[in-house]
Amino acid sequence: MAQLISVEEQDLIDFRAHSQDNQKYCASLESGNILFFPKTLFAFPQEDLDFLLAQKQTGSAHRKNIAYKPEADKITNFVKSSKEQELQLLNIMRNYSKRATLFLTQLLNPYASHWNLDYASFRPFQEKGRPLRLRARNDLLHVDSFPTRPMHGNRILRFFTNINPNESRYWTTSLPFEQLATLFGGKALPFPSSNRTLFKKIKEVAHSMGLPITLRSPYDTFMLSMHNFLKENDDFQKNCPKDYWVFPPNSCWAVYTDQVSHAATAGQYAIEQTFIIPRSALINPEKSPIGVLEKLMHSKGL
Numbered sequence: 001m002a003q004l005i006s007v008e009e010q011d012l013i014d015f016r017a018h019s020q021d022n023q024k025y026c027a028s029l030e031s032g033n034i035l036f037f038p039k040t041l042f043a044f045p046q047e048d049l050d051f052l053l054a055q056k057q058t059g060s061a062h063r064k065n066i067a068y069k070p071e072a073d074k075i076t077n078f079v080k081s082s083k084e085q086e087l088q089l090l091n092i093m094r095n096y097s098k099r100a101t102l103f104l105t106q107l108l109n110p111y112a113s114h115w116n117l118d119y120a121s122f123r124p125f126q127e128k129g130r131p132l133r134l135r136a137r138n139d140l141l142h143v144d145s146f147p148t149r150p151m152h153g154n155r156i157l158r159f160f161t162n163i164n165p166n167e168s169r170y171w172t173t174s175l176p177f178e179q180l181a182t183l184f185g186g187k188a189l190p191f192p193s194s195n196r197t198l199f200k201k202i203k204e205v206a207h208s209m210g211l212p213i214t215l216r217s218p219y220d221t222f223m224l225s226m227h228n229f230l231k232e233n234d235d236f237q238k239n240c241p242k243d244y245w246v247f248p249p250n251s252c253w254a255v256y257t258d259q260v261s262h263a264a265t266a267g268q269y270a271i272e273q274t275f276i277i278p279r280s281a282l283i284n285p286e287k288s289p290i291g292v293l294e295k296l297m298h299s300k301g302l
Contacts, residue, residue, distance in 0.1 A: 001243055002173045002260050003033045009041060012107070022109045027283045029108075029157065032176040032259050034245070037252040040161055042103045048092045049163055053269060055089070055124055066122040068093035093120055093271075100159050100273040104254070114281035115157075118149070118274035127169075128266035138264040140231045141174050141240065143289075144257040145223035152217045153290035155277040156258040162247050162270050169247040169267030174240045177259045178292045180226065189225050191297050192218035219290055223258065230261065258289055 005028050015022075025035060055066075056079070066078040066089070075093055080086050097120045105112040127138050134140070144156045162169045175183075185191055216224065230236055240261075247253055247267070255262070285291050 001032075001175070001241065002255070004036050004245060005033050006036045006038065007107075008038065012041065016106070023283050026108050026110050029254065029256055030259075030282060030284045030287050032256070032287075034173075034260070035107075035254040036247070038248070039250050040252055042099045044096070044099070044161070044163070048095070049165070051088060051092060052122060052124070052163060052271070053165070055122075066093070066124070068097060068120040068122075070094075070097050070117045070120065093122065096120060096161075096271055097273055100161070101275075104159060104275070110283065111157075111275070111277050111281050114278050116154075116276040116278075118156075118276050120271065120273045123270045123272065124268065126266070126268040127264045135228055135231055137231065139266075140237055141172065141242075141261045141263045142227050142230045143177055143180070143223065143259065143261050145220065145227040147216075147224060150216045150220040151223070151258070151276065153219050153279050153288070155256055155279070155282065155288055157254065157275040157277050158257050158272055159252065159254045159275070160247070160270055160272045161252045162249055162267065164267065164269040165249050167267060167269075168249065169270055170265045171245040171247065172263045172265055173243050173245065174261045176261070177226075177289045178287075180230070180261060181289070181292055181296055184226070184229065185222075185293070185296055186300065189222065189229055191300075191302055192222045192293060219293065222293065223289065259287075 005025075007025070015025075029035060067076045068074075068090070069076065073090075073094065075086070075090050078086075078089060097117070100120075101117060130137070130139070132138075144158075145151075146156070160169075181189075279285050279288060279290065282288055286295065
């Protein structure tokens, strides 16, 4: 089960003074723990916070988080009232992404030259009682998998900030991926196909036709099946072991959400940056979901 590793400002000062320890926070995350920062340790202007807290998502987009895509430098899934509002929101999300990335570049230096910057998102909705279809609900325990952005064994690292000035954000966590895969892999969830040759041929054909590669690998198919299975498994949701976490206003936390089964059960107004960490950059790749699956499948002669 996940442990909460609290990182105070003085811890970071000491950490920077002992560069030989620059792998310890990476290793802690890869062990399935949550890095917790009691206060935001990088600049977040009050005027930016005030603007975000004033945003109201209505109409057809009321069920979506606002997404910032760094590679394209654009925002999606927001209700636009004016061009000025759109530009201000884009600027705020861009700056948050840059500041969060710079902060983690120092803290998680072994990853920094290897990671890919994925989406940032602003979450203006109250999670408790949020009317979403079952597989989209954040308040049900799950491990993350992106249906349209295959990982191919790379990792999903997410960094959250609770920008609500008055209310905490509440999470529940349960079993780590290794235990989940041991319990359900090969039973309720078939293990990934080992037919790599077929998958490679599909990619080559898609390339030759000029098609974008969004095909899921066998690994991604298993991870998405695990995500859906957990959310749809009422017995697991009710009876699995649970830990409960409270993230106060102005706090941050980082976690590998493809490894730690988690649910956001209550809270409104959070912002988040996702990083994709390649397997080659990991301190302990055998602890990653794909490393766990390879070990389990090898033990079963698959």
